[in-house]
Amino acid sequence: MGVEEFFYRYFVEPIKYNQGYNPVNTLVYAIILGVMVLLLYKMLKRMGIKVDERFFLALVPYIVLGPLMRAITDKGLLPRTYLTVSPGGYFVIAAFAIASLFAVWRHLGPDERLYPIYRDFGWVLVGGLVFIIIINWGKLSARWEYFKYFIPSLAVSEAFIWALAKKFKLIADNKVLFYTHFYDATTTFVGIQFFGFWEQHVLARTLIDLTGTPAVMYLEKLLVLIPVVYILDRMMEDEDPELINFVKLVIFVLGFGPGTRNLLITLLG
Template identity: 55%
Template sequence: MLKEFFEKYFVNPIKYNTGYNPVNTLVYAIILGIATLIVYKVLKKMKIKIDKAFFRALIPYMVFGAFTRALTDAGVYPRTYITVSPGIYFLVFSIAFPALIISKKFFKDWRGVFLWFGWGLVMVDFAAMGANLEKMHFNFTVLKYFIPFLILAELAIYLMTKKLSIVRENSYLFYVHFYDATTTFVGVDFMGYWEQHVLPRLLIGLTGTAAVMYLLKFTVLYLALWIMKKLEEEGEDRELLDFIRMVIFILGFAPGTRNLLRMLLGA
């Protein structure tokens, strides 16, 4: 019974690419929350400051995860439980975290070493793509839709920074999540893709357009950041909240970049 339940809600959605369901979505969200707290505590114990320099050092690992996922869709890498979501996050973590520990332990300029190791991983993906060009079906038509809608979306955020303090104080999060929303909107409405996540899929079905992602992203993000602001005012750990903001950024940048690369590769 337990085996059948696990296969139905966790194995088969990955195996048959049927998208997320309410059960695995909830479980993955709980795992993400617990993992975020554990990783934060480990970083604190390692005396790693959650600052802009650390954030910049993580960017190539986000790109690596997104690029690897897109190349999996393109058939360059085999489709396995660790090369698609959510397993790709565990794959990236299993590489990035040991690299971080080794860099911190053995190098004075550990941020630089960690950063360039991450870009090295991205170069591996580029090499893999170059060796499999026959599998690529590049489609730059997507840019005809993506660029103008992205400009409009980011302009909307810019205008909101003039009126809403929460948007102004966290503009980079709204910018990156509207970037992600744009990739979904363009992919679903113009390029023939479909949404894998439960709530977005439901709302797209009800409204008939993936443009609803902008409203969904804004509402959820604004509410989350409003709650975090209240917690900060009540004396909650500022560095923990900054780390959570970093996780929120990753959850927008990584899937958005994967979506864009996938469309460009014609996967």
């Protein structure tokens, strides 16, 4: 198999024919993500921008932007191209977020005003996508019954995390991450169990096939998150705290983004 055929089979076809992820592209995308995390962190350090609550709040609209763009693309309101579906769409949003941050920083430096200006520009972009939904609302068929399944499922799953956080300090110290990823697991569970959707990611798809139920997503989240946060909190205690915070921010995005995408795709019909 030549390089071109290999690339087409494992990277182009899954996007072109909506086949989901495979072990090869999953590994490559994971490596790219890891490299990007380190490069972005170094960039923030050189810019004098701290990874704190102010930065997180300023980043929220860009976190919303990715799943919103993906959802309206899947509903045909934006053209389906390599730049509007995952992972290309997320690279585009990341590029927007980085370029916007750099532009504001060039003008203000690491000034207190940087955060609200950067945040507001992101909300303008989100507003543009919401406007597209509004003017095309007649083409959509909202499934309001979605909440009949989603709300009780979410309540039970988050109550489970609340109970675990009472007993285990590791989970209590990272409960936002666990809450967020159980939100993601709930959107997957409801979408597959009640609305006939399917799982795109390799590990989750394999577990669902083996167990016969999308409820296994909750177990998968625990099996992945617990060792990850253990490594970050217990084995990397001497590392830069801001690096740990940035990695946790990325983990949050990896739960909130897909979860919100799932919710919107299912809800919009």
